[in-house]
Amino acid sequence: MTATTHRPRRSVLYMPGANTRALEKAKTLPADSLIFDLEDAVAPDAKIEARENVCNAVKGGGYGPREVCVRINGLDTDWGADDLKAAVAAGPDAILAPKIIDGGDIDRLNDAMSRAGAPDDMALWVMIEMPKAILNIQDIAEAVGRTRLTTFVMGTNDLAKELRAQAKPNRQIAFGASLSMAMLAARAYDIVAIDGVYNDIKNEDGLRAECEEGAAMGFDGKTLIHPSQVGICNEVFAPSPADVEQAQAVIEAFADPENAGKGVLKVNGKMTELLHLAEAKRLVAVSEAIEAMQG
Numbered sequence: 148m149t150a151t152t153h154r155p156r157r158s159v160l161y162m163p164g165a166n167t168r169a170l171e172k173a174k175t176l177p178a179d180s181l182i183f184d185l186e187d188a189v190a191p192d193a194k195i196e197a198r199e200n201v202c203n204a205v206k207g208g209g210y211g212p213r214e215v216c217v218r219i220n221g222l223d224t225d226w227g228a229d230d231l232k233a234a235v236a237a238g239p240d241a242i243l244a245p246k247i248i249d250g251g252d253i254d255r256l257n258d259a260m261s262r263a264g265a266p267d268d269m270a271l272w273v274m275i276e277m278p279k280a281i282l283n284i285q286d287i288a289e290a291v292g293r294t295r296l297t298t299f300v301m302g303t304n305d306l307a308k309e310l311r312a313q314a315k316p317n318r319q320i321a322f323g324a325s326l327s328m329a330m331l332a333a334r335a336y337d338i339v340a341i342d343g344v345y346n347d348i349k350n351e352d353g354l355r356a357e358c359e360e361g362a363a364m365g366f367d368g369k370t371l372i373h374p375s376q377v378g379i380c381n382e383v384f385a386p387s388p389a390d391v392e393q394a395q396a397v398i399e400a401f402a403d404p405e406n407a408g409k410g411v412l413k414v415n416g417k418m419t420e421l422l423h424l425a426e427a428k429r430l431v432a433v434s435e436a437i438e439a440m441q442g
């Protein structure tokens with residue numbers, strides 16, 4: 148399975164499977180991707196009902212260009228195996244598995260998806276939220292070539308709990324090593340990387356700063372918990388008009404016959420090498436994909 152496409156995943160919004168209002172409202176929100184949650188956001192007594200709600204919502208459709216993902220409970224819980232079978236049968240774009248710790252977990256999830264009849268293009272996303280997952284990150288990433296694995300989703304709330312760490316005043320103190328290890332593995336193995344959630348819903352400045360930090364680290368987008376967070380996230384994780392303009396200038400400069408055979412050029416005053424051409428092409432493709440998605 149191809150892990151990285153230019154499909155935008157700037158904003159990836161969670162909603163509890165027990166909240167039918169949120170599942171419906173998601174059809175109108177400008178999020179790139181949606182995660183219908185059966186795990187942490189659903190109380191044990193509501194798990195079965197949430198599974199039914201989510202599967203009905205996925206089967207019912209109406210989410211337009213938004214990518215739809217179902218987060219199941221762990222396969223070692225009372226609900227995980229049935230969640231996975233029901234979710235695969237409903238036909239989302241991806242299944243998200245929580246609390247995985249090594250490559251063996253990816254193989255087990257992949258096998259379970261295949262046994263449940265998942266089509267070839269149904270992806271496996273995994274939460275990177277356990278200390279052992281960070282320590283085993285290369286073993287996990289190596290599963291990308293042999294399984295449906297495409298995407299890492301950082302689980303900074305569970306990481307904080309496991310590490311007994313605090314995201315404030317500076318989350319890099321708490322999560323810097325974990326975020327960087329996951330990013331390194333993601334890029335080394337062509338895996339999409341989505342940053343963790345920002346819990347302080349009313350704090351727009353704080354959200355923007357954390358989005359900017361995630362984008363600077365290389366994350367493709369950020370997971371979100373409330374509709375009010377989508378706009379800022381879409382803005383920060385989209386290539387800026389100035390970046391797109393510069394990228395187009397780089398592409399044009401290298402395509403100019405006058406520059407044939409040159410490995411380094413000056414474009415708008417900036418030293419530009421062939422390695423910048425690949426990134427310029429990616430950036431323009433992402434920008435075009437965002438435009439296409441917005442219709």
Ligand SMILES: CC(C)(COP(=O)(O)OP(=O)(O)OC[C@H]1O[C@@H](n2cnc3c(N)ncnc32)[C@H](O)[C@@H]1OP(=O)(O)O)[C@@H](O)C(=O)NCCC(=O)NCCSC(=O)C[C@H](O)C(=O)O
Pocket residue numbers: 160161162163168169170172173184187188274276301302303304305306343344371372373374
């Ligand atoms: C946090 C919330 C419980 C707040 O809900 P509420 O009080 O209802 O918010 P509002 O009144 O401000 O809602 C306004 C309208 O927006 C809809 N809404 C709210 N949240 C969502 C959402 N996530 N998706 C879609 N729609 C949403 C409300 O229904 C209102 O609609 P309307 O009636 O038309 O006015 C709530 O926001 C919430 O439940 N958020 C998601 C929580 C969640 O899914 N958590 C699990 C993922 S976080 C995590 O665990 C990550 C990882 O595993 C880790 O370890 O870090």
Ligand SMILES: [Mg+2]
Pocket residue numbers: 187245274276302304305
């Ligand atoms: Mg979690």
